[in-house]
Amino acid sequence: MDETVLGEKKYRGEFIKPGRHYLEGSEACVEGALLAGMKVYAGYPITPASEIMEHASRRLPQFGGRFIQMEDEISAACTLIGASWAGAKAMTATSSPGFSLMQEAISFSIMTETPLVIVDVQRPGPGQGYITTSQEDVMQARYGHHGEGPIIALAPSSVQDMFELTIEAFNLSEKWRTPVLIMAEETVAHMREQLIVPELDTIEIIGRKKPQGLGITPENYLPYGHELVPPMANFGEGYNINHVSLAHHADGNVGNYSLKAHRENIERLHQKIEGSVNEIARVESQFLGDCDHVLICYGSVARTGLEAVKEVRELHGIKMGFIRLVTLWPFPEEILRNLISTVKTVFVPEMNLGMMKHPIAEALRDKCDQVISIPEIGALHNPEKLVDKVLEVSTC
Amino acid sequence: MLKHPMLEYIKEEGSSGMRLPHILCPGCGAGQVLNYTLHAVDDLIKEEGVKKENFVFISGVGCSSRLTSHYLDFDSGWTIHGRSLAIATGALLANPELKIIVFTGDGDAAAIGGNHFIHAFRRNINVTVLCVNNGLYGMTGGQVAPTTLPFVNTPTTPYGNIEDAFDLCKLAEVAGASYISRWITAQPMQIIKAVKKGIANKGASFIEVLSQCPVHEHETPVDSMNALKEITVPVKKAESSDKIPVGELHFAPRPSWTERYESVIEKANQRLS
Amino acid sequence: MKKDNRFEIRIAGFGGQGVVTIGKVLGSAFTIYEGLNSVNTRSYGPESRGGACRSEVVVSQGEIHYPSVRKADVLVALSQTALDKYMKDLKEDGILLVDPNSVKDVPKGFVYFKVPAMEIAHSVGNVKFQNSVVLGALAAILESMIKKESLKLAVSENVPPNTIEKNIEAFEAGWARIVTAKLAVAE
Numbered sequence: 001m002d003e004t005v006l007g008e009k010k011y012r013g014e015f016i017k018p019g020r021h022y023l024e025g026s027e028a029c030v031e032g033a034l035l036a037g038m039k040v041y042a043g044y045p046i047t048p049a050s051e052i053m054e055h056a057s058r059r060l061p062q063f064g065g066r067f068i069q070m071e072d073e074i075s076a077a078c079t080l081i082g083a084s085w086a087g088a089k090a091m092t093a094t095s096s097p098g099f100s101l102m103q104e105a106i107s108f109s110i111m112t113e114t115p116l117v118i119v120d121v122q123r124p125g126p127g128q129g130y131i132t133t134s135q136e137d138v139m140q141a142r143y144g145h146h147g148e149g150p151i152i153a154l155a156p157s158s159v160q161d162m163f164e165l166t167i168e169a170f171n172l173s174e175k176w177r178t179p180v181l182i183m184a185e186e187t188v189a190h191m192r193e194q195l196i197v198p199e200l201d202t203i204e205i206i207g208r209k210k211p212q213g214l215g216i217t218p219e220n221y222l223p224y225g226h227e228l229v230p231p232m233a234n235f236g237e238g239y240n241i242n243h244v245s246l247a248h249h250a251d252g253n254v255g256n257y258s259l260k261a262h263r264e265n266i267e268r269l270h271q272k273i274e275g276s277v278n279e280i281a282r283v284e285s286q287f288l289g290d291c292d293h294v295l296i297c298y299g300s301v302a303r304t305g306l307e308a309v310k311e312v313r314e315l316h317g318i319k320m321g322f323i324r325l326v327t328l329w330p331f332p333e334e335i336l337r338n339l340i341s342t343v344k345t346v347f348v349p350e351m352n353l354g355m356m357k358h359p360i361a362e363a364l365r366d367k368c369d370q371v372i373s374i375p376e377i378g379a380l381h382n383p384e385k386l387v388d389k390v391l392e393v394s395t396c
Numbered sequence: 397m398l399k400h401p402m403l404e405y406i407k408e409e410g411s412s413g414m415r416l417p418h419i420l421c422p423g424c425g426a427g428q429v430l431n432y433t434l435h436a437v438d439d440l441i442k443e444e445g446v447k448k449e450n451f452v453f454i455s456g457v458g459c460s461s462r463l464t465s466h467y468l469d470f471d472s473g474w475t476i477h478g479r480s481l482a483i484a485t486g487a488l489l490a491n492p493e494l495k496i497i498v499f500t501g502d503g504d505a506a507a508i509g510g511n512h513f514i515h516a517f518r519r520n521i522n523v524t525v526l527c528v529n530n531g532l533y534g535m536t537g538g539q540v541a542p543t544t545l546p547f548v549n550t551p552t553t554p555y556g557n558i559e560d561a562f563d564l565c566k567l568a569e570v571a572g573a574s575y576i577s578r579w580i581t582a583q584p585m586q587i588i589k590a591v592k593k594g595i596a597n598k599g600a601s602f603i604e605v606l607s608q609c610p611v612h613e614h615e616t617p618v619d620s621m622n623a624l625k626e627i628t629v630p631v632k633k634a635e636s637s638d639k640i641p642v643g644e645l646h647f648a649p650r651p652s653w654t655e656r657y658e659s660v661i662e663k664a665n666q667r668l669s
Numbered sequence: 670m671k672k673d674n675r676f677e678i679r680i681a682g683f684g685g686q687g688v689v690t691i692g693k694v695l696g697s698a699f700t701i702y703e704g705l706n707s708v709n710t711r712s713y714g715p716e717s718r719g720g721a722c723r724s725e726v727v728v729s730q731g732e733i734h735y736p737s738v739r740k741a742d743v744l745v746a747l748s749q750t751a752l753d754k755y756m757k758d759l760k761e762d763g764i765l766l767v768d769p770n771s772v773k774d775v776p777k778g779f780v781y782f783k784v785p786a787m788e789i790a791h792s793v794g795n796v797k798f799q800n801s802v803v804l805g806a807l808a809a810i811l812e813s814m815i816k817k818e819s820l821k822l823a824v825s826e827n828v829p830p831n832t833i834e835k836n837i838e839a840f841e842a843g844w845a846r847i848v849t850a851k852l853a854v855a856e
Contacts, residue, residue: 132712
């Protein structure tokens with residue numbers, strides 16, 4: 001595990017043991033975060049994400065970490081920024097209305113290249129909407145923050161995912177010096193199922209690259225320079241790092257403004273994430289060998305999706321392939337295109353009125369005859385809904 | 397040519413060229429506050445052996461928030477309008493040993509930042525807040541602020557301000573700040589001393605500095621500073637006067653948030669044994 | 670009952686009856702003590718007490734994809750509303766368990782089990798123990814699928830430590846009621 005700034009005291013907190021467990025998604029998320037090295041959690045109560053915060057409040061101090069319930073979601077997100085700057089891995093969890101409040105902080109984190117993890121346990125909107133499940137924030141994840149700033153967003157489908165993807169989220173945030181979103185839903189946060197924890201020393205934990213590690217002295221340090229992913233000094237290390245979110249030069253200077261320097265700043269941010277999509281993004285697939293159609297889904301809908309795909313294959317003889325987007329953003333366009341040669345119909349079931357359908361349709365525009373959205377608001381699709389749609393479309 | 401002694405703590409230039417000059421207007425009070433703060437920090441580093449790398453400067457948005465900007469030779473963060481105290485809270489949760497100084501203005505602290513203002517003080521987080529109060533939104537053109545006096549004309553109160561002004565120090569006291577003082581920009585030695593006291597106080601220290609804004613007040617800096625002298629009175633004589641009291645207004649130290657969280661860590665670990 | 674196929678259990682009633690706990694304990698018993706895969710989901714209204722509440726457990730030896738009930742093998746209905754709403758999703762040869770004090774109207778000719786959970790819990794000491802009564806009843810009904818000991822262990826791990834004894838007592842009472850009762854037939 002990487003160093004913490006919290007000193008040498010001995011704490012009695014123990015990581016979740018290797019083996020078989022039975023946990024709620026919310027708990028699995030926190031256990032993954034602790035293993036990843038989370039030391040600060042700042043949150044605000046909101047249904048259906050409060051369980052993550054409550055679990056963190058109990059566990060964090062066992063490891064000498066610090067938990068705080070802030071006065072609103074805005075300050076919760078901002079607390080993560082300060083914690084990260086001072087060297088701690090930090091996380092919060094919220095739901096859709098709180099996610100809206102955090103967008104300015106997310107934009108700021110992108111521009112200042114601040115590692116942090118935000119879990120959005122999505123619920124329907126707009127407004128208060130309801131307290132059940134949804135995938136209505138998946139576009140907001142990419143475009144909700146102002147400005148052209150790329151981001152990484154993951155979509156967990158199970159309790160195992162809530163554990164593994166949380167660790168992955170921390171690793172990605174540290175490796176790419178960026179905020180990372182976990183786009184969960186009420187379904188997967190409240191679901192209880194088996195969790196298999198591997199031997200702890202087989203779990204890779206990544207910490208941010210430091211200038212000290214690259215032999216860069218404070219005098220020569222460029223907070224936004226040196227490499228595509230700039231090494232990051234923490235507060236208190238004598239590197240005199242200036243975090244700024246006006247368009248800046250590599251040394252953190254916001255003076256000597258030029259369009260050229262401004263554009264270089266933004267282009268590097270994009271190159272860092274969007275340009276690295278094939279390294280960052282993950283997609284899972286089954287039955288693509290000789291499929292006529294393919295079903296593409298993410299999050300809990302992948303549970304229904306796989307059930308439906310197996311049913312249409314086994315009971316109706318339809319050659320349906322299955323793709324699950326583990327990473328929503330950066331959008332894995334090339335990875336998707338490489339998985340599919342040509343199909344007749346692409347089905348995209350989502351717990352919204354059709355959002356990821358758009359980048360999917362664009363990515364596969366020349367690889368399929370049509371893209372059909374299967375929307376559902378407020379609840380997880382049942383397999384009948386998907387099977388009926390597939391039968392309807394494939395028999396005409 | 398003589399060099400300003402506090403330039404020791406300023407990055408004048410970097411690999412991308414000059415970082416100075418700063419953008420502050422001639423006669424601005426914010427620059428004075430930066431000068432006094434750096435003097436205080438300089439004293440602490442040179443005379444009391446406080447490590448330079450432990451100082452962190454955080455600011456939000458506005459003229460006074462420009463004091464961190466990109467030229468302080470310290471760890472710093474020039475952050476989101478009104479949210480410096482939340483960000484400072486996070487830094488302290490990760491490293492309670494940091495000596496955090498927050499530069500803010502009256503709008504940044506008490507309008508958009510109002511919620512974080514009261515909670516940071518309620519929690520008594522270990523931070524020293526320098527609030528440069530010029531009674532308006534300077535950066536954006538002089539609009540009315542929660543600290544603008546009644547009847548004043550501004551670009552958004554062209555018929556006169558109908559609202560009453562916050563007393564920021566009273567607000568800070570009721571919220572729970574443990575050290576509170578108010579000064580005007582023409583009190584360099586007092587402010588330097590106050591900043592040192594604020595940093596030494598292991599809790600929330602709020603230092604309000606009433607400042608001139610010559611550009612938006614349409615006055616000369618000297619006239620403006622004299623006006624500040626005229627509307628204020630030393631706190632010892634405040635009772636028999638209508639004027640705004642300046643000086644040390646409140647000092648009631650109590651354990652900071654991170655000190656108290658130690659008991660949470662202890663309890664959490666005891667229950668595991 | 671086959672363990673290798675999906676087996677679906679739905680519990681429904683009002684908030685405050687322990688519907689969620691029943692699902693949680695069942696899932697825990699299947700997953701930890703029987704080594705099966707299980708998924709437990711729940712849904713409820715925003716009210717802390719009194720709103721409609723539903724908990725589901727899907728069990729399988731293999732991987733479970735769709736996490737909710739499609740056609741229940743077991744329905745536990747602790748309120749009339751719950752029965753009325755979910756009867757149609759119960760398999761024709763499915764198992765129905767009701768609290769007869771809350772559920773009076775059962776479809777004609779349907780064979781089902783009865784356990785007056787609230788009444789028994791009250792006699793043990795507190796109506797809060799009704800979920801353990803139901804779990805005891807389920808332990809008897811699902812004897813071929815899950816060991817009584819597994820459920821008892823799961824109960825003791827999911828209740829406040831100072832109430833374990835009483836909860837086990839309630840569990841045993843629910844168990845006993847099923848074992849000794851005859852199946853009821855609706856008139």
